[in-house]
Amino acid sequence: MKTADILIENARVLTMDPKTPHAEALAIAGSRILAVGTREAVSILAGPDTRRIDAQGGTVMPGMVEAHLHLFAGAFGLRLLQLDGVQGLPAVRDKLQAYAQANPDEALLICKATDYNLFGEGVQTTRQMLDEALADRPVICIAHDHHTAWANSIAIERAGLMQGREMPPGNEVVMAGDGTALGELREHAAFDPVMALRSSGGRESLGLAGLEPGSVTPEQRAADIAVLEEGLKLCASYGFTALHNMDGNRYQLELLAEIEAKGGLICRVEVPFHLTPEKDLSTIEEASRFAEEFDTDKLKSKRVKMFMDGVIDGATAVMVEDYADQPGWRGEPLHSAERFNAAAVEIDRRGLQISVHAIGDGAVRRVLDGYEAAQKANGPRDSRHRIEHVELLHPDDLKRFAELGVVASMQPPHPPGAMDFPKEPWVSRVGEARWPWGFPLAALRAEGVPICFASDWPVADLNPMRGVKAAMTREPWGPMDPDNRCSLMEALHGYTAGGAHAGHDEHRFGRLAPGMLADIVVMDRDLEAEPVESIDQARAMLTLCDGEVTWEA
Structure with missing residues (x-):
């Protein structure tokens, strides 16, 4: 025995x-x-x-399986100023001025976890408001969802954005009535010019855009490994044993492989190939190379990550019908239907999993269309292609999840009012008529759709038990809305067996059995x-x- x-x-x-x-x-x-x-x-x-x-x-x-996080960005972000819970000019001024004093040599003061209501409920943040808090040092305040940022006047001026700038689809330098930049920057192409002012060399965003860093010194490499190790330790402290990273590049895979080689990879990690709108579809070949080269018991890369849209709060998510508070605006998809379908067919043909950020119901529909095209072209298989977030779903698309075998990757902390995120501007932009289909967990579960849970750290708190509570206590926004609360076991399943299934790992972990x-x-x-x-x-x-x-x- x-x-x-x-x-x-x-x-x-x-x-x-x-x-x-x-x-x-x-x-x-x-x-x-x-x-x-x-x-x-x-x-x-x-x-x-x-x-x-x-x-x-x-x-x-x-x-537990953290089925959607940004490991490096989350760990590095612990070094930056966090504005979660900060609201109103006096509080903002105190935080920013203390941060500026503590970092006299930083060319750009970067703040994270900024509330859309930073200066009061329903108040649109402007550069002039940030100037009142700190005017003589460039400042950028990045929203908790990392899809919107606000910069003060000196930052906007030095970035060359004061008169606006033409942006790719889905990105915008918001302009004020006087023809100058308001200070609000929607999506990464809009705030990248401000981020270029930083003196950090961009380490805080490593991998987020799916690009490889330029020349890396031995000191920088060692520092980047230390950041990843710090993130891994934090994840382990919450009970996580497997992580699905949602950004990536070869450099991150190499760093994690180095950590694994010395016995320090204390969580299993999957890093995807990130197919951004700027990359040609021929680069999908690199995803297959990642899958072949990084395939150990604790480190793998068998998935391609894409973004179809932005976020509802910033009005960059793609909707089937107009935004309730912006008639005539439905958002702009980041990939055309033709490009996305072609990408889905090719990725699926290679036997890789696909994971797409899709928040608006229009984006979800376009992703489902692509998965359907892949299935028609290549034949059905146990692909478990995923849609990340599913913040809004058109009822006509509900049954397509189960029919196509799609996994719904959901984040219990994200529904406005469920945990840390305010109800506005999300509920007003969606409109009451669509509230019943916001974060439609109960409807998806009733159809037998496989569900995994996560935080999207650093977008939301990494602590899974806060996510469990949010899943169990989520309140409807209106009297006609369905009850999307989970039982304890449903919530724990989403963080354990559900995550293992989403990663094709249910035969290895996610349940306790001999x-x-x-x-x-x-x-x-x-x-x-x-x-x-x-x-x-x-x-x-x-x-x-x-x-x-x-x-x-």
Whole structure:
């Protein structure tokens, strides 16, 4: 009889295995789960060298899967000024001036997690308002969703944007009535000229645009590895054992491979090839090279990421019908239907997974059209192509998810009012008539659509238990809206088995059963007994990936 290396006892085990959903203990041998069952049945596997872990009545479940995050940007962002929770001129002024004083040599002061209502509910932020907070140093304040930014006058002037500039589809330098820039910059092409002022060399955005960095010094490479390691440690501390990165390039893959080679890759990571609108479709060949070259037990690249639109808050999402507050405007897709269909067909032909950011119902429809074109061209297969966010869905497209085998990658912290994001301007831009189809979790679940959960860190808080609470307590915006709340088990499934399935990994992890990889989290309390009001306070007491302890509180 094989002896356990680790025994976890006195636990409320949630296996995510429908055949045996609950257990009391589990045993680990090497990188695999040896046994799951009653305390008595599992304890006989203990030997003289077995480490016995007392879960103290806490929940033990599969290691969580962060199915949508930006690892490097999230970790680097911890070094920048965070404006979450900051609102009103006095608070903004205090934060910006203290940040400026602490960073006297920075050419551009970069702020993250900025509220769309920075200077008050319903007040559009302008460069003049930011000037009142800080006028003599260039400042850019980036929204929590990373699709809109606001800059003060000196930043707009130095970036050459004061008189506006022609932008590619879906991007805009918003102009004021006097013919000068308002200060609001929609999408990356609009705020890239301001970001070019920075003295950091652009390290904070590494990989976000899918481009390779220029020359990298050994010191920069070491610093970038340190940023990734910091992000991995933070993820492990929350109970994550697998991460689906949503931006990427070869450089990031090489850094992660270097971390893995020295035994430091404490979470499994998938990095996609990022097919941006600027890249020719011939570059999809590089995605296949990524898939071949980076394919280990903990690091892989078998997916292509694309953006179809922006965000509703910034009016850059693509809608089927006009924005409720902007008649005549429906947004501009980032890829034409012809280009996207051709890309989907080619990526699918290569056996790779596709993952597309699509927020407006018009963008979701265009992505579904592309997936349908791929299926018609190549024949059906278990592709599990994904749509990221699905903030708004046209009812005519609901059944197409299940028919095409599409995974809905959803973020419980994102619905306005559910966690940290304000209701405005989202609810006004969508309009009451479309509220019932906003973040339509219940409708998708009723159709049997596979669902995975995530945070989109640094867009939202990385803490999955805050996401679980948001999923369980989300309130409808209007009396006619459906109830999109989740049960505890539905929410936990989205962060465990759902994420494993979305990554084609359900045969390796995502449930606790003999033979599965020992990717496990021990929570500091019994989640089933915890009131929903305080479930967001639960934290990982112990995280194991591949049978190795990666976090211990």
